[in-house]
Amino acid sequence: MSTAPNSPTPPVQTDGVSVATPAFSPLYQQIKALLLKSLQAGEWRPGETIPSEVDLATRFRVSQGTVRKAIDELAAENLLVRRQGRGTFVATHAEQLVQYRFLKLVPDSGDVNSEGPAQRNIVDCRRTRANADVARLLALKPGDPVLHVRRLLAFSGVPTILDDIWLPGGPFKGLTAERLTDYHGPMYEMFETEFGIRMVRAAEKIRAVRPDGEQARLLAVDESTPLLSVQRIAYTYNDIPMELRHGLYRTDTHHYRNELN
Amino acid sequence: MSTAPNSPTPPVQTDGVSVATPAFSPLYQQIKALLLKSLQAGEWRPGETIPSEVDLATRFRVSQGTVRKAIDELAAENLLVRRQGRGTFVATHAEQLVQYRFLKLVPDSGDVNSEGPAQRNIVDCRRTRANADVARLLALKPGDPVLHVRRLLAFSGVPTILDDIWLPGGPFKGLTAERLTDYHGPMYEMFETEFGIRMVRAAEKIRAVRPDGEQARLLAVDESTPLLSVQRIAYTYNDIPMELRHGLYRTDTHHYRNELN
DNA sequence: CAGTGGTCTAGACCACACT
DNA sequence: GTGTGGTCTAGACCACTGC
Numbered sequence: 001m002s003t004a005p006n007s008p009t010p011p012v013q014t015d016g017v018s019v020a021t022p023a024f025s026p027l028y029q030q031i032k033a034l035l036l037k038s039l040q041a042g043e044w045r046p047g048e049t050i051p052s053e054v055d056l057a058t059r060f061r062v063s064q065g066t067v068r069k070a071i072d073e074l075a076a077e078n079l080l081v082r083r084q085g086r087g088t089f090v091a092t093h094a095e096q097l098v099q100y101r102f103l104k105l106v107p108d109s110g111d112v113n114s115e116g117p118a119q120r121n122i123v124d125c126r127r128t129r130a131n132a133d134v135a136r137l138l139a140l141k142p143g144d145p146v147l148h149v150r151r152l153l154a155f156s157g158v159p160t161i162l163d164d165i166w167l168p169g170g171p172f173k174g175l176t177a178e179r180l181t182d183y184h185g186p187m188y189e190m191f192e193t194e195f196g197i198r199m200v201r202a203a204e205k206i207r208a209v210r211p212d213g214e215q216a217r218l219l220a221v222d223e224s225t226p227l228l229s230v231q232r233i234a235y236t237y238n239d240i241p242m243e244l245r246h247g248l249y250r251t252d253t254h255h256y257r258n259e260l261n
Numbered sequence: 262m263s264t265a266p267n268s269p270t271p272p273v274q275t276d277g278v279s280v281a282t283p284a285f286s287p288l289y290q291q292i293k294a295l296l297l298k299s300l301q302a303g304e305w306r307p308g309e310t311i312p313s314e315v316d317l318a319t320r321f322r323v324s325q326g327t328v329r330k331a332i333d334e335l336a337a338e339n340l341l342v343r344r345q346g347r348g349t350f351v352a353t354h355a356e357q358l359v360q361y362r363f364l365k366l367v368p369d370s371g372d373v374n375s376e377g378p379a380q381r382n383i384v385d386c387r388r389t390r391a392n393a394d395v396a397r398l399l400a401l402k403p404g405d406p407v408l409h410v411r412r413l414l415a416f417s418g419v420p421t422i423l424d425d426i427w428l429p430g431g432p433f434k435g436l437t438a439e440r441l442t443d444y445h446g447p448m449y450e451m452f453e454t455e456f457g458i459r460m461v462r463a464a465e466k467i468r469a470v471r472p473d474g475e476q477a478r479l480l481a482v483d484e485s486t487p488l489l490s491v492q493r494i495a496y497t498y499n500d501i502p503m504e505l506r507h508g509l510y511r512t513d514t515h516h517y518r519n520e521l522n
Numbered sequence: 523c524a525g526t527g528g529t530c531t532a533g534a535c536c537a538c539a540c541t
Numbered sequence: 542g543t544g545t546g547g548t549c550t551a552g553a554c555c556a557c558t559g560c
Contacts, residue, residue, distance in 0.1 A: 026547080026548060026549090027548075027549070028548075028549085049526095052525075052526060052527080053526080053527070054525095054526090062549080062550090063549065063550045063551065064550090064551090065548095065549070065550070065551085066548080066549060066550080068527090068528090069548085069549095071527095076337075077522065078522055082527065082528090083526085083527080083557090083558090084526075084527045084528065084556065084557050084558080085525080085526055085527065085528095085556070085557035085558035085559080086525095086526065086527080086557080086558055086559085087525090087526060087527075087558095088526090088527075101521075102521050104519075104521075201520070201521060201522050202520075202521040203518070203519070203520055203521070204518070204519045204520075204521060205516045205517070205518055205519075206467065206489065206512075206516060206517035206518075206519065207489070207512035207516050207517070208469040208470070208487035208488050208489045208510075208512050209469070209487055209512075210485075210487055224471075224485060226469035226470055226471055226487035226488070227469050227487070228467065228468070228469045228489075232521075249469075251467075251468040251469050251470075255466045255467060255468050256466070256467035256468070257464070257465070257466060257467075258365075258464070258465045258466075258467065258519060259462070259463075259464055259465075260362075260363050260365075260462060260463040260464070260465060260493075261338065261339055261462050287528080287529060287530090288529075288530070289529075289530085310545095313544075313545060313546080314545080314546070315544095315545090323530080323531090324530065324531045324532065325531090325532090326529095326530065326531070326532085327529080327530060327531080329546090329547090330529085330530090332546095343546065343547090344538095344539090344545085344546075345537065345538055345539080345545070345546045345547065346537070346538035346539040346540080346544085346545050346546065346547095347538080347539060347540080347544095347545065347546080348544090348545060348546075349545090349546075
C-alpha cells in the first residue's frame with residue numbers, strides 16, 4: 001500500500017480484519033465509513049476523545065494525512081470536534097456552546113443570552129400508535145408504537161414555543177413524563193445520555209398558519225395570530241429518522257434566523 | 262520558504278509584489294486572502310476558470326498542497342467550484358443547477374422542476390432615498406440614494422411571492438424597470454453580468470405575519486391569511502451588504518425548506 | 523516535557539476531460 | 542496525449558495543551 005497506493009484497491013485492514021469494498025472509493029472515504037461505523041456502534045461515546053490521528057493511521061495502515069482527510073469531513077459534518085493540542089472528540093448536544101444547535105428561533109435582540117433559560121412545561125406525554133403520516137415520516141409501519149409528547153417552552157414567562165414530538169417507541173423504551181420533567185438540560189442531550197441516541201442532522205418545513213383553539217390557549221394568543229409552523233425530522237447516523245417534531249412558534253418577540261451560503 | 266516554511270513568516274510573494282502580514286496566519290490563509298482579493302477585483306469573472314493549482318503554486322511560490330487547501334476553503338464557501346479534469350471555476354448564479362440558490366421556498370411536492378419557470382411581474386421600480394432602517398441594514402447613511410423594486414412571482418399562474426427589494430443606488434446605477442422586465446433569468450444572475458456584483462451569502466429573518474390590504478390584493482389572498490415574512494440581507498465579497506429584500510410568501514402550496522447540520 | 527492536532531513540502535500516481 | 546483536479550505518502554516542523 002506504500003508503493004502502489006490503491007492500485008487494485010486492496011480492502012482496508014482494520015486490526016487485521018478485512019472489510020469488503022462494495023465499489024471503488026478513495027481510501028479516506030473508506031476510513032471515514034469505518035469511523036462512522038464505530039461512532040454508530042458507540043465505540044466512542046459523545047464527548048469522549050477518539051484515538052489520535054497517528055494511532056488511527058497505524059491501525060488502518062494508512063498515512064496520517066489520509067486519516068486526517070477522513071476526520072476533516074466528519075468534523076465538517078459536525079460529527080467530530082477537533083481541538084488542537086487535546087484531541088478529537090465525538091460531538092455532543094451537551095456542550096454549552098451548542099446547546100440548542102437545531103433551534104433557530106432567537107429573540108429579536110439577536111442576543112441569545114439576554115433571555116434566561118427557557119421554562120419547560122410538559123403538557124402531555126403518552127404512548128400511542130403511529131398514524132399513516134407519522135409512520136411515513138419516521139420510517140415506521142402504521143400502528144407501530146410511538147411516544148407522543150406535547151410541551152411548552154416559555155421565555156421570560158412568555159409562552160413562545162409549542163412542540164408536538166413523536167418518537168419511535170422501540171429506541172425510546174422507558175421514556176416517561178417524569179423523566180422528561182425531571183431532566184434539566186436540552187432534550188437532545190438527554191437522548192444521548194439516557195438512550196445513546198445522537199441527533200446528527202435535521203430537515204425542517206416551515207409555514208405560516210393560524211393556531212386552533214387549544215394551541216392558541218396554550219400559547220396565550222388570539223386564534224387569528226399568525227404563527228410559524230415548523231415541521232422537523234431529526235436523523236441519527238446513517239440518515240435514520242428518530243424524531244418527528246411539529247413546532248408552533250410565536251414570532252412577536254422572536255424570529256427564525258437562517259444563514260444562506 | 263522551501264526549507265524553513267513560515268518561520269519568521271516572510272510575506273507571501275505575488276508576482277514579485279510583497280504583501281504585508283497584519284498578524285500571524287497560516288500560509289494557506291494568506292493565499293486564500295489573495296485569491297479572495299482577485300475575485301473581488303474581478304480578475305476572474307463568474308463562470309470563468311481561475312489558473313490551475315500548479316500555476317498558482319509557482320506564482321505564490323508555495324507547494325501545490327498549500328494552494329489546494331486555500332481553494333478547498335473557498336470551494337466550501339461556494340465562491341469557487343472545482344471540476345475534475347477541467348479546472349476550478351468562479352461560482353455564479355447563472356448555472357442551471359443553482360439558479361435559485363437562495364430561494365428556499367419549494368412546492369409541497371418537493372420537486373422544484375414540477376412547476377414551470379416563475380412568472381415575473383415588476384409591480385414598481387423607483388429611485389428613492391434610504392430611510393433609517395434601510396440605511397442601517399445596507400450600511401448606508403439615511404438619505405442615501407437607493408433603488409426600490411416591488412415584484413411579484415407566480416407559479417403556475419398563482420401569485421406566491423411578493424418581494425420588496427432595496428438596492429444601493431451607487432453600485433446599481435443604471436438599473437431600470439425596463440432592464441428588470443426584459444432580463445430573462447434570475448435577478449442575481451443579472452447583477453453579475455450587468456453590474457459585476459456577485460451575491461455570496463445571505464442572512465434571513467423569518468416571521469409569520471398578516472398582509473396589509475395592498476399585499477393581500479397582489480397575492481390574491483384574504484387579509485387574514487397568515488404569510489411568511491422573510492427579511493433577507495445579501496452580501497458580496499468581504500461581507501458588504503448589497504441587497505435588502507423583504508419577501509412575503511404564500512405557504513398554502515409551498516413551504517420554506519431548511520436543512521440543519 | 524510528551525502528546526495532540528495544524529501546517530507545509532515534494533513527489534508519485536490516479537481519474538477525468540478535452541482535443 | 543496533455544493538462545486538470547483528486548488521492549496518497551513520508552517526513553519535517555509549528556502551535557497548543559496538560560502533566
